[in-house]
Amino acid sequence: MLARLKEDIACVFARDPAAQSFFEVITTYPGIHAVLIHRCSHWLWIRGYRWPARYASFLGRWLTGIEIHPGAEIGRRFFIDHGMGVVIGETAIIGDDCTLYHGVTLGGTSWNKGKRHPTLGNGVVIGAGAKVLGPIEIGEGARVGSNSVVVKSVPAGVTVVGIPAHIVDAKAKQEKARRDAMAQKIGFDAYGATGDMPDPIANAINLMLDHIHQMDKQLEDMRQTLRAAGLECRNQSISPLDGCQIKDKN
Numbered sequence: 001m002l003a004r005l006k007e008d009i010a011c012v013f014a015r016d017p018a019a020q021s022f023f024e025v026i027t028t029y030p031g032i033h034a035v036l037i038h039r040c041s042h043w044l045w046i047r048g049y050r051w052p053a054r055y056a057s058f059l060g061r062w063l064t065g066i067e068i069h070p071g072a073e074i075g076r077r078f079f080i081d082h083g084m085g086v087v088i089g090e091t092a093i094i095g096d097d098c099t100l101y102h103g104v105t106l107g108g109t110s111w112n113k114g115k116r117h118p119t120l121g122n123g124v125v126i127g128a129g130a131k132v133l134g135p136i137e138i139g140e141g142a143r144v145g146s147n148s149v150v151v152k153s154v155p156a157g158v159t160v161v162g163i164p165a166h167i168v169d170a171k172a173k174q175e176k177a178r179r180d181a182m183a184q185k186i187g188f189d190a191y192g193a194t195g196d197m198p199d200p201i202a203n204a205i206n207l208m209l210d211h212i213h214q215m216d217k218q219l220e221d222m223r224q225t226l227r228a229a230g231l232e233c234r235n236q237s238i239s240p241l242d243g244c245q246i247k248d249k250n
Contacts, residue, residue, distance in 0.1 A: 015081070033060070034068060066084070069089055091135070
């Protein structure tokens with residue numbers, strides 16, 4: 001137990017630059033307190049002392065704001081940063097060197113007995129406010145973005161974001177860059193039109209930007225086809241969008 005505690009404290013210094021001293025970490029970090037209490041409650045749980053285990057877990061939640069079911073299996077060097085509002089369900093399994101931030105839920109999607117909570121591989125990081133739900137697997141070294149909702153298994157080594165969560169890849173980054181350029185061209189703040197936002201208004205704006213982009217492309221193709229056929233294609237003056245600002249009429 002003492003060796004595990006030393007490892008848990010050492011991993012705080014590795015992952016939190018705000019940590020100043022051993023004494024500060026052991027006395028003021030609720031994540032450390034919650035993990036220590038869970039080690040004790042889990043020891044009771046697997047030996048059949050179910051009520052004492054649950055009561056120890058209850059005290060841990062009351063003291064730290066972090067709820068970890070005593071049945072959850074947690075590996076070595078587990079770090080909960082800030083911690084308030086973290087919930088870890090009974091059948092959750094967490095590998096070594098994992099990090100959770102505040103507001104994270106490792107929850108279930110069924111009332112049936114049996115495996116109903118997520119399994120996290122080694123080195124997984126889950127951002128603040130993310131919800132990982134169901135008996136799914138988060139692969140080793142994966143990253144879950146803040147406020148994401150994950151309901152399907154995630155491969156190792158990838159980053160997922162959004163509601164529902166999807167993998168961030170090179171194509172998605174290129175698509176976002178194209179939308180940002182079009183949004184800037186028409187004078188719209190691209191920050192409000194990120195593809196990862198679940199806001200229906202942002203989604204509608206993204207669809208509109210895609211439509212405008214396709215229209216521009218089709219018009220240019222038509223002009224080139226007409227020129228190639230020897231037909232005159234007059235260039236009519238179009239008001240530039242650069243520098244245009246959309247004003248609120250209210």
